[in-house]
Amino acid sequence: MAVLRLILGDQLSPAMSSLTDIDRSEDVVLMAEVMEEASYVGHHKKKLAFVFSAMRHFADELREDGVTVRYVALDESGNQGSLRAEVSRALDECGPFDRVVVTKPGEWRLLSDMEDWANLFGVPVDLRDDDRFIASLEEFSDWAEGRKQLRMEYFYREMRRKTGLLMEGDDPAGGEWNYDQENRKRLPKSKQTPQRWFCEPDETTRDVLKLVETRFADNFGDLRPFEFGVTRQHAEAARDAFLQDILPGFGDYQDAMARDEPWMWHSILSLYLNVGLLDPLDLCARAETAWKAGQAPLNAVEGFIRQILGWREYVRGLYWWKGPEYGRSNFLDAHRPLPEFYWTGDTDMACLADAIGQTIRHAYAHHIQRLMISGNFALLAGLSPDEVNDWYMRVYADAYEWVELPNTHGMALFADGGVIASKPYAASANYINKMSDYCGGCRYDPKTRTGEDSCPFNALYWDFIFRNEARLKDNSRMSLVFRNAERIDGTEREAIQDRAQEILSNL
Ligand code: FAD
Ligand code: DLZ
Ligand code: SF4
Numbered sequence: 329m330a331v332l333r334l335i336l337g338d339q340l341s342p343a344m345s346s347l348t349d350i351d352r353s354e355d356v357v358l359m360a361e362v363m364e365e366a367s368y369v370g371h372h373k374k375k376l377a378f379v380f381s382a383m384r385h386f387a388d389e390l391r392e393d394g395v396t397v398r399y400v401a402l403d404e405s406g407n408q409g410s411l412r413a414e415v416s417r418a419l420d421e422c423g424p425f426d427r428v429v430v431t432k433p434g435e436w437r438l439l440s441d442m443e444d445w446a447n448l449f450g451v452p453v454d455l456r457d458d459d460r461f462i463a464s465l466e467e468f469s470d471w472a473e474g475r476k477q478l479r480m481e482y483f484y485r486e487m488r489r490k491t492g493l494l495m496e497g498d499d500p501a502g503g504e505w506n507y508d509q510e511n512r513k514r515l516p517k518s519k520q521t522p523q524r525w526f527c528e529p530d531e532t533t534r535d536v537l538k539l540v541e542t543r544f545a546d547n548f549g550d551l552r553p554f555e556f557g558v559t560r561q562h563a564e565a566a567r568d569a570f571l572q573d574i575l576p577g578f579g580d581y582q583d584a585m586a587r588d589e590p591w592m593w594h595s596i597l598s599l600y601l602n603v604g605l606l607d608p609l610d611l612c613a614r615a616e617t618a619w620k621a622g623q624a625p626l627n628a629v630e631g632f633i634r635q636i637l638g639w640r641e642y643v644r645g646l647y648w649w650k651g652p653e654y655g656r657s658n659f660l661d662a663h664r665p666l667p668e669f670y671w672t673g674d675t676d677m678a679c680l681a682d683a684i685g686q687t688i689r690h691a692y693a694h695h696i697q698r699l700m701i702s703g704n705f706a707l708l709a710g711l712s713p714d715e716v717n718d719w720y721m722r723v724y725a726d727a728y729e730w731v732e733l734p735n736t737h738g739m740a741l742f743a744d745g746g747v748i749a750s751k752p753y754a755a756s757a758n759y760i761n762k763m764s765d766y767c768g769g770c771r772y773d774p775k776t777r778t779g780e781d782s783c784p785f786n787a788l789y790w791d792f793i794f795r796n797e798a799r800l801k802d803n804s805r806m807s808l809v810f811r812n813a814e815r816i817d818g819t820e821r822e823a824i825q826d827r828a829q830e831i832l833s834n835l
């Protein structure tokens with residue numbers, strides 16, 4: 329008998345486990361734009377347009393391949409508003425079906441809902457593993473089980489061995505596993521950033537833009553200009569342009585930031601990877617080929633592959649391994665509400681204004697901006713992890729909880745007490761000044777920590793260290809910081825704390 333197969337908005341790949349055994353003569357694929365998914369967080373307008381348009385194009389791709397697709401658009405009359413209710417309606421209206429097949433979603437929220445569907449509908453629901461990742465969840469838990477520390481670097485080495493990527497026999501290519509020391513250059517004044525691949529909206533995207541404009545007018549962010557690709561061909565064109573022109577500089581400027589330079593040498597491919605328009609292993613293999621062909625240096629290619637084969641796989645494994653409780657910890661007891669400028673970019677702090685401004689415009693900030701600007705400020709100011717997680721879920725086009733939560737909760741906020749990071753990524757203006765040109769044009773002085781012109785990151789940094797001494801003192805990686813803190817005499821300490829209080833109360 330026929331099977332109803334549900335495809336979610338971030339499952340846009342013909343190789344989904346839910347499609348492998350499809351019978352084109354009788355099965356139906358259901359895809360539905362629903363308010364529940366569009367509003368469980370208030371997504372950036374560009375993310376909504378990207379997901380809906382990519383879903384519509386993927387439905388066409390399946391139809392061209394002979395698949396029967398039932399596509400429910402958001403503004404279609406009769407839209408039931410949730411995936412659950414749309415599955416129920418499809419069972420009634422297009423059946424009979426002897427079962428529902430779906431690949432597991434990328435969030436605990438939706439997975440626990442789906443686990444009730446068989447009872448609710450009275451038909452078996454086959455929830456299949458998502459095998460678009462390089463490591464299975466079993467492989468991750470086998471690796472993680474019993475370990476005292478879950479450092480990404482060791483997981484990454486396992487992944488290199490498993491895939492053979494950048495390996496010479498049993499050894500890493502070039503003799504080192506990690507070339508990060510070579511990847512910390514500041515952007516020289518004379519250096520031009522490369523041109524990027526962007527795309528004009530087609531008719532389908534134009535319809536979606538009108539829909540988002542009317543139905544989500546109050547959501548965060550600018551909708552236009554809308555320049556993301558929305559099909560597999562687009563994603564592949566963006567990938568090829570990156571591999572050819574930009575990958576060679578990826579390593580050198582991986583940690584650099586510059587005003588009005590949102591992209592630097594980053595790939596802008598996470599949104600395509602996360603919805604299934606690109607395959608992570610294939611992308612890594614293509615980067616390796618570029619190195620073998622002499623088109624990109626090893627430090628760039630290793631750095632890029634590590635982000636995908638290492639970080640992306642690691643955070644996904646960790647999200648599922650730690651369970652739904654992971655996001656509830658608050659190790660640093662941080663409760664301050666998110667300041668208004670996170671929504672508007674309206675602040676005199678030039679680094680934050682730049683990172684948040686481009687987030688509003690592009691639904692994008694690169695990793696160092698997310699970690700060391702908006703994330704670092706949230707950490708130092710003791711912002712509530714719930715509010716910060718919610719912000720990161722709302723503002724980026726690539727945000728899905730399996731990848732957002734470990735990065736924000738664990739890496740940026742240290743709210744998990746050190747599951748992911750061996751110490752908090754706390755930094756003063758010194759780091760930002762070293763890695764960017766932000767401070768040059770800022771109203772604040774990056775060199776001072778007290779006084780009304782002193783950079784807020786400085787007083788907040790030391791206040792963070794003083795305030796969290798009891799929690800962090802036993803961390804051996806913090807010992808140098810605490811030795812430096814001891815050298816700050818009582819009067820100076822008081823002045824720093826007063827300045828921090830002043831900044832915090834003006835937030
Ligand atoms: P590049 O710098 O070109 O990196 C190449 C690819 O590696 C990315 O496309 C991405 O797939 C992967 N990658 C790189 N770093 C990470 C990482 N730390 N974790 C997982 N994958 C990584 N990434 C998301 O995809 N979605 C999120 O919601 C998200 N939230 C984040 C929140 C915070 C606080 C931080 C610090 C990082 C977050 N990241 C998230 C990771 C990273 O910042 C983005 O993947 C990256 O900025 C996307 O831009 P890009 O494609 O140009 O990446
Ligand atoms: C992100 C998103 C949005 C905005 N809308 C839809 C939708 O209308 N229908 C759908 O099937 N999926 C959507 N998605 C993606 C889901 O939210 C995503 O599958 C889950 O969060 C699990 O990762
Ligand atoms: Fe940011 Fe401080 Fe530098 Fe201004 S001085 S750009 S606030 S780090």
